Amino acid sequence: MTATEARAPEDIVLRLRGITKRFGALVANNAIDLELRRGAILALLGENGAGKTTLMNILFGHYLADEGEVLVADPGGALTPLRGGSPSAALAAGIGMVHQHFTLADNLTAFDNIILGTQSLFRPWADRRSARRKLDELMDGSGLRVDLDAAIGVLSVGERQRVEILKALYRGARILILDEPTAVLTPQETDRLFETLHHLVAQGLSIVFISHKLAEVMSVSQRVVVLRAGAVVADLITDETDAAHLAETMVGRAIPQTVRPEMAPGEAILVLDKVCVPGAHGRPALSDASLTLRQHEILGIAGVSGNGQVALSNLICGLQTPESGTVTLHEQAVALGSPAGMVAAGIGRIPEDRLHDGVVGDMAVWENLALEDYRSPAFCQAGFIRGGAARAHARRAIEGFDVRCPGPEAATRLLSGGNVQKLILARVLTRDPNVILANQPSRGLDIGAVTEVHRRLLEARGRGAGIILISEDLDELLTLSDRIAVLHRGHLSQAMPTESVTIRQLGLMMAGHDTETAAHDAA
Amino acid sequence: MRLETRTRVPLALAIAAPAGAVVLALLLAAIPLLWAEVSVVDAYVLIFKGALGSRLAITETLSRATPLIFTGLAAAVAFRAKLWNIGGEGQLYIGALTAAAVGTGAIALPSAVMIPMVLVLGALAGALLMLVPTLLKLRLGVDEVVTTLLLNFVVLLFVSMMIEGPMKDPMGMGWPQSAPIVDEATLPKLIARTRVHVGLILAILAGIAVWVMTQRTIWGFEARAVGASSAAARFAGMPVPRVMLRVGLISGALAGLAGVGEVAGLKGYLTLDLSPGFGYSGIVVAMLAQLNALPVIVAALFVAVVFVGADFMSRAIGVSNYLANLVVATSLLTMLLASLATRYRLRLR
Numbered sequence: 001m002t003a004t005e006a007r008a009p010e011d012i013v014l015r016l017r018g019i020t021k022r023f024g025a026l027v028a029n030n031a032i033d034l035e036l037r038r039g040a041i042l043a044l045l046g047e048n049g050a051g052k053t054t055l056m057n058i059l060f061g062h063y064l065a066d067e068g069e070v071l072v073a074d075p076g077g078a079l080t081p082l083r084g085g086s087p088s089a090a091l092a093a094g095i096g097m098v099h100q101h102f103t104l105a106d107n108l109t110a111f112d113n114i115i116l117g118t119q120s121l122f123r124p125w126a127d128r129r130s131a132r133r134k135l136d137e138l139m140d141g142s143g144l145r146v147d148l149d150a151a152i153g154v155l156s157v158g159e160r161q162r163v164e165i166l167k168a169l170y171r172g173a174r175i176l177i178l179d180e181p182t183a184v185l186t187p188q189e190t191d192r193l194f195e196t197l198h199h200l201v202a203q204g205l206s207i208v209f210i211s212h213k214l215a216e217v218m219s220v221s222q223r224v225v226v227l228r229a230g231a232v233v234a235d236l237i238t239d240e241t242d243a244a245h246l247a248e249t250m251v252g253r254a255i256p257q258t259v260r261p262e263m264a265p266g267e268a269i270l271v272l273d274k275v276c277v278p279g280a281h282g283r284p285a286l287s288d289a290s291l292t293l294r295q296h297e298i299l300g301i302a303g304v305s306g307n308g309q310v311a312l313s314n315l316i317c318g319l320q321t322p323e324s325g326t327v328t329l330h331e332q333a334v335a336l337g338s339p340a341g342m343v344a345a346g347i348g349r350i351p352e353d354r355l356h357d358g359v360v361g362d363m364a365v366w367e368n369l370a371l372e373d374y375r376s377p378a379f380c381q382a383g384f385i386r387g388g389a390a391r392a393h394a395r396r397a398i399e400g401f402d403v404r405c406p407g408p409e410a411a412t413r414l415l416s417g418g419n420v421q422k423l424i425l426a427r428v429l430t431r432d433p434n435v436i437l438a439n440q441p442s443r444g445l446d447i448g449a450v451t452e453v454h455r456r457l458l459e460a461r462g463r464g465a466g467i468i469l470i471s472e473d474l475d476e477l478l479t480l481s482d483r484i485a486v487l488h489r490g491h492l493s494q495a496m497p498t499e500s501v502t503i504r505q506l507g508l509m510m511a512g513h514d515t516e517t518a519a520h521d522a523a
Numbered sequence: 524m525r526l527e528t529r530t531r532v533p534l535a536l537a538i539a540a541p542a543g544a545v546v547l548a549l550l551l552a553a554i555p556l557l558w559a560e561v562s563v564v565d566a567y568v569l570i571f572k573g574a575l576g577s578r579l580a581i582t583e584t585l586s587r588a589t590p591l592i593f594t595g596l597a598a599a600v601a602f603r604a605k606l607w608n609i610g611g612e613g614q615l616y617i618g619a620l621t622a623a624a625v626g627t628g629a630i631a632l633p634s635a636v637m638i639p640m641v642l643v644l645g646a647l648a649g650a651l652l653m654l655v656p657t658l659l660k661l662r663l664g665v666d667e668v669v670t671t672l673l674l675n676f677v678v679l680l681f682v683s684m685m686i687e688g689p690m691k692d693p694m695g696m697g698w699p700q701s702a703p704i705v706d707e708a709t710l711p712k713l714i715a716r717t718r719v720h721v722g723l724i725l726a727i728l729a730g731i732a733v734w735v736m737t738q739r740t741i742w743g744f745e746a747r748a749v750g751a752s753s754a755a756a757r758f759a760g761m762p763v764p765r766v767m768l769r770v771g772l773i774s775g776a777l778a779g780l781a782g783v784g785e786v787a788g789l790k791g792y793l794t795l796d797l798s799p800g801f802g803y804s805g806i807v808v809a810m811l812a813q814l815n816a817l818p819v820i821v822a823a824l825f826v827a828v829v830f831v832g833a834d835f836m837s838r839a840i841g842v843s844n845y846l847a848n849l850v851v852a853t854s855l856l857t858m859l860l861a862s863l864a865t866r867y868r869l870r871l872r
Contacts, residue, residue: 317758340760349758357758362751367744371759374744383740 011038013206014059014095014175015079019068021054028054030231031068036175038073041197041207043221043238045214045250047446048417051230052210056177060097061087072175096168100180102160104152110159111135111148114167138169143199157304158189165196169205176200177208182216186304187474187507194220212250214243226250251447258454258479261462265482266295269466270316270347270435275325277311279490285311288325289492291485293435293466298457299495300481301470302506308490309470310352313439316468317349318342329435343372348433348460350424352440352470354417358424361413365405366394368412369427393430401426402452418449425456436460436467442476454480474503488512532865540861541811545825548854555849559842566836566846573835574828580835582717586789588827589719590615590798592726593781594805595812595819596733597649601774603737603814604750606767610656610671611778612802613678614649618779620682621648622786623793624690626704634707641708641787642725642780649779650772652678657771661764675802683795692792701793710788722784727820729777734816746770778802804830807851811858826851 014036021029029051036042046052057063059070064085071079072093083089090097104113115131132148139145144162152160161181168176178197182190197207197220211217217224218238226234226249234249247255270293279285286308293299303309314320315327321337328334335341342349351357359368370379370390379390394408403422405415415423421441428436438457442450457467457480471477477484483495486509493515505522509515553563574584594611601608608614622645632640656670683699686692692702713719737743745766748756757763785797808826812818833847 318760319758338760339758340762343760351758356752357754360748360752360755363748367748371748371755374741380741383742385739385741385744387739 011077012036012079013038013073014208015071016055016059017069017071019055019058019065019070021051021058021063021065027230029058029065030229032227032230032232034225034232036206036208038206039201039204040223041201041209041221043217043224044208044210044227045212045217045224045246046227047212047250048444049446050227050250052227053179054230055227056097056179056208056210058084059090060095060177061085061090075174091171091173094172094174095177096165096171096173096175097177098161098164098168098179098181100183102164104160104163106153107151109149109151110146110155110163110166113152113163114148114170118171135166135170138166141203142166142169143196144169157184157306158186158192161185161193162196169200173205175206175208177210179210180212181209182211182213183472184305186510187503188511190216214246214250217246218243228252247447255447256451258451258458260298260458260480260482263296263461263482265297266464268292268294269330270468271326271328271331272315273326273328275315275327276323277308277315277320277490278323279308279311284323284490286315286322286492287490289490290325291468291492291495293468295434295464295466296461297482298461298467298469298480300477300484300498301468301487301492302474302477302484302510303472303487304510305472307487307510308492309439309487311490312468312487312492313352313437313470316342316347316435316437317351318347343431346431346434348428348431348436348465350421350428350436350438350441352443354420354424359412359420361411363412364409365398365403365412365415365423366391366408368423369394369397369408372427373431397423397426397430400430401456418445418452421445421449421453425453429456429460432463433460434465436465437470438467439470440472441469442471442473450476474506477506478503486510529866529868536865540865541858544857544861545854547857547860548850551853551857552846552850555846556842561840561842566840566842569836569839570829570832572832573839574832579717580831582714582719584824584827584831585723586718586720587831588823589722589726589784589788590781590801591804591808591823591826592723592730592820593777593784594801595808595823596726596729596805596816597774597778597781598806598809599812599814599816599819600733600737600746600777601770602750602809604746604767604770605753606657606660606770606774607668608653608656608671608771608774608778609668609806610653610674610775610802611781611805612798612800613671613675614652614775614778615782615785615798615802616675616678616682617652618645618649618782619786619793619797620678620685620690620782621645621779622708622783623701623704626708626787627690627702628705631705632707634709637705637707638710638787641704642783645783645787646776646779649782650776652779653771653775654768657768661767679795682793686793686795690793699795703792704787708787709791710784718789720784720788722780722788725780725784726823729780730816730820733773733777733819737816742766742769778805781805799830804851807855810855813858813862825854829854 012035016032016034019029019032032055044052058065070082072082074080082093114135144166146159146162181193185193201207209221221238224236224238224246225232228250272289272291274288274290275286276284276288277286311320315322318337318339318341327336329345334345373379379386391408401422403426404419442453461467469480478498481498484498484501485495486493486506488510493509502522505518508518508521556563556566574580594615597611598608622641625641625644656667659665659670660667686699686701690701692700710721713721713723745761748761749763749766753763781801786793790797804826808819808822811822829850830847833844837844
């Protein structure tokens with residue numbers, strides 16, 4: 001495919017007609033129509049649970065649609081129906097998909113990952129030489145450069161993503177689906193991805209870009225299709241709309257703006273001094289990390305995931321002990337390495353993986369609300385659980401924090417992600433903690449729940465708590481934090497007042513530039 | 524067609540599903556009976572008669588159910604916390620060995636002291652045996668399935684050594700068996716001139732105690748949380764290793780009590796055929812009861828009915844009593860299907 005090929009605007013490469021998919025009573029996709037033109041980037045915008053991923057899984061053959069059909073242009077340009085429920089049929093039709101969570105084998109080289117599954121099973125050896133030649137041509141043509149002989153494990157996230165895209169192109173993809181491709185990238189890596197995408201569409205590739213981030217959709221796409229509750233609610237030319245309108249369309253109502261009231265910070269509560277935490281492969285997960293958290297303050301921790309967030313979070317949650325350095329709370333040393341000790345010291349902890357660490361799915365809502373507190377006299381007497389008191393507490397918490405569930409007896413695994421997070425917030429905040437660690441507190445939640453989480457955190461700040469907010473969402477950090485520090489390869493930068501930093505500067509620091517150079521380069 | 528998670532289980536279904544599973548198991552077990560060219564109806568009538576048809580049959584079934592309740596509880600307690608104790612058989616025998624050793628008159632005390640002492644020491648022996656694999660799991664990450672299972676054989680050989688050697692009954696005419704225990708250490712009979720002994724009451728009390736512990740106490744709360752999600756339990760501040768250790772000790776103690784009951788309540792002395800696999804059948808009992816303590820009692824009675832009844836039937840019409848194993852195994856499979864039916868709903872699209 002070359003840029004000289006005719007690219008008439010009516011040149012449609014993909015058409016979905018009346019796609020409907022139900023899961024039980026839930027209609028995940030409701031009569032969805034969609035068209036993608038050759039050489040265009042179509043953004044598919046919607047909240048979590050709006051049906052974006054379901055739709056793309058139908059397109060790629062992971063799911064079978066209940067109704068409707070998918071038409072894909074063959075190389076000649078004629079639209080032909082795609083056999084549903086078969087990823088290999090989708091691949092053969094020229095559809096390539098880059099999942100949000102990469103599907104690469106860490107121990108294989110980039111090259112092996114790319115040719116994996118493309119070679120005939122019935123041939124005793126792989127035809128590596130011609131594959132190599134084809135890939136070199138592809139890299140030259142697309143501008144996607146990676147070290148093909150490096151093991152995936154040593155590549156950065158941005159590089160891995162390029163391998164994924166190369167893999168799709170190598171298989172002859174003419175339509176590329178990118179599911180939340182920027183979720184794991186720094187702002188600079190995102191810019192670079194967008195350049196690559198523009199380059200690729202100029203060569204005739206067509207792209208579906210799935211996202212819930214408005215700014216990205218505005219900057220990268222030509223058309224935007226907005227999904228809400230499984231249905232298409234808008235199909236717009238990007239240039240003719242704006243972010244605010246898209247946001248309202250996506251959510252279906254006006255979005256309250258979260259405002260961080262000005263507040264003078266109080267005295268220091270939690271102080272980390274030169275803390276080192278060992279990590280995997282002999283590399284420190286945290287090296288000489290120092291921070292001071294004060295009352296009435298939200299301290300944001302920015303960084304690409306995998307740069308020490310887990311170690312920092314585990315340290316404060318009591319799951320890990322440092323190799324060296326001190327942690328003091330109210331000027332007293334803290335018993336580290338004990339979750340119960342941290343709870344007793346008045347530290348509220350909101351874990352990153354709320355379903356894995358936050359709640360016991362098979363236990364009732366009331367039991368999960370008492371999970372940290374079950375040994376307190378309020379809930380326990382002579383070794384017996386005071387079921388009545390615990391259930392009454394649960395009923396108050398459910399009402400106070402608007403946890404949508406059938407009642408205190410309901411199994412927690414039946415709750416939606418947003419309600420599980422509200423449950424955890426209720427458990428943490430009803431204890432009135434003076435330090436709160438919130439690790440990715442709004443990840444994967446819809447806008448309503450995100451707003452609620454932010455409101456609760458700001459409320460706790462207003463009451464005098466100090467909050468450490470670890471997040472990959474820079475907008476969230478800039479909205480909520482009083483100061484922001486950046487984690488890169490285990491090094492924690494000085495915390496900077498939020499007013500004095502820009503997204504660009506944070507991006508550079510997330511990529512490893514030190515504070516001064518980043519400030520200078522960003523200016 | 525797809526499966527959906529049920530948000531709540533209707534009471535009728537909760538009762539009908541296991542009952543249906545038993546019926547289905549009996550239907551499936553009819554196939555080999557037909558193959559053996561015997562009347563299915565006759566066979567099942569004989570099983571029923573043999574297990575429940577007379578006073579003697581009922582007492583026989585009850586005495587068979589007694590150790591099964593203990594070993595069933597032992598498995599249920601451990602499995603609920605995801606501690607896979609497959610060593611019920613070994614813990615039973617070590618409990619039995621302790622009862623035989625203590626009860627043979629080495630210490631002479633009145634029965635009001637002697638019986639509790641035999642029970643406590645037997646339970647302690649089972650618990651100590653379970654301590655080893657539990658500690659190995661917690662400290663070194665050794666798979667407890669392997670260690671508990673293999674310890675069964677170690678214990679059996681040890682028991683064999685003891686009753687062939689130091690504990691051999693001098694009056695036993697050369698049979699490998701221990702000396703009989705003294706009257707003061709013998710559990711009283713519940714019904715005179717039958718084999719039903721006080722152990723049955725103790726087993727039922729143990730079932731109630733385990734139920735109360737699991738549902739109402741902090742120990743049970745911790746054990747359930749650790750079993751359902753040890754990551755979340757740890758994050759919330761629960762002492763996960765201590766909970767595991769406690770669960771292991773309780774489980775071992777319950778299995779040890781099964782052995783005490785068989786020696787001090789039923790046989791009066793220790794032999795190597797004391798248990799026809801009660802430790803292993805306990806796992807089936809626990810699974811049939813879906814790891815719930817009170818249903819363990821019912822499941823143990825069911826398994827006892829099948830075993831006692833099938834023994835009777837096989838004597839009466841000459842079919843191998845392996846049919847009992849077949850019915851129990853089949854009902855375990857059908858019960859797993861039934862538990863699927865209570866957890867999920869089949870929905871045609």
